[in-house]
Amino acid sequence: SQKIEQNSEALNIQEGKTATLTCNYTNYSPAYLQWYRQDPGRGPVFLLLIRENEKEKRKERLKVTFDTTLKQSLFHITASQPADSATYLCALVGRLSYGNKLVFGAGTILRVKS
Amino acid sequence: ETGVTQSPTHLIKTRGQQVTLRCSSQSGHNTVSWYQQALGQGPQFIFQYYREEENGRGNFPPRFSGLQFPNYSSELNVNALELDDSALYLCASSLGEYGSYNEQFFGPGTRLTVL
Numbered sequence: 001s002q003k004i005e006q007n008s009e010a011l012n013i014q015e016g017k018t019a020t021l022t023c024n025y026t027n028y029s030p031a032y033l034q035w036y037r038q039d040p041g042r043g044p045v046f047l048l049l050i051r052e053n054e055k056e057k058r059k060e061r062l063k064v065t066f067d068t069t070l071k072q073s074l075f076h077i078t079a080s081q082p083a084d085s086a087t088y089l090c091a092l093v094g095r096l097s098y099g100n101k102l103v104f105g106a107g108t109i110l111r112v113k114s
Numbered sequence: 115e116t117g118v119t120q121s122p123t124h125l126i127k128t129r130g131q132q133v134t135l136r137c138s139s140q141s142g143h144n145t146v147s148w149y150q151q152a153l154g155q156g157p158q159f160i161f162q163y164y165r166e167e168e169n170g171r172g173n174f175p176p177r178f179s180g181l182q183f184p185n186y187s188s189e190l191n192v193n194a195l196e197l198d199d200s201a202l203y204l205c206a207s208s209l210g211e212y213g214s215y216n217e218q219f220f221g222p223g224t225r226l227t228v229l
Contacts, residue, residue, distance in 0.1 A: 032215050034217070043204050046218060046219070049217060099170055100212045101162070101214055102147070104157045104158070107155075107156050
């Protein structure tokens with residue numbers, strides 16, 4: 001069955017460093033991959049979308065890569081700040097033959113310490 | 115803020131009861147999706163509606179049903195509640211017939227507790 005894995009342990013980093021979060025998937029051929037941020041008690045907030053034919057996308061301090069050979073996406077936050085502390089979710093949607101649905105990983109908790 | 119609202123914020127029900135959750139999508143968004151999020155897990159896709167028709171469904175039983183209305187509002191109905199239905203229920207609006215391919219605008223969620 002389709003499976004999406006994100007770091008189950010929280011990632012603790014120092015302010016100013018680059019945070020790198022991983023999203024691995026199996027038994028899946030995603031067409032699009034999305035990253036969301038979720039704060040406690042709130043709904044997820046969209047950050048970035050990358051298509052299967054794109055290697056890299058950037059937005060301000062955020063960068064996402066997508067390697068369909070490794071079946072992996074990496075999400076980077078450069079010059080991290082305490083305000084970046086949250087849970088980060090990756091989500092995939094396949095071609096229509098897989099059904100029109102967005103499948104989320106369990107998320108990785110990021111803690112940025114000052 | 116995304117402009118997506120949900121009601122109620124919290125709800126407590128008893129096993130076997132029925133519940134209706136409501137969502138108001140962002141203006142102009144013709145697609146709405148509903149997700150269930152258990153503690154410590156990512157959102158799980160329940161179903162999606164486009165122009166009042168269901169056009170995508172996850173692995174949820176038929177007792178989970180929905181409606182979408184022309185005024186950008188929608189409902190999630192759950193019959194015969196079970197203890198495992200306790201979760202945060204999120205709705206998300208987006209654009210296009212296959213809204214899962216586009217940015218999702220999530221509401222704040224409804225926390226359902228089944229006793």
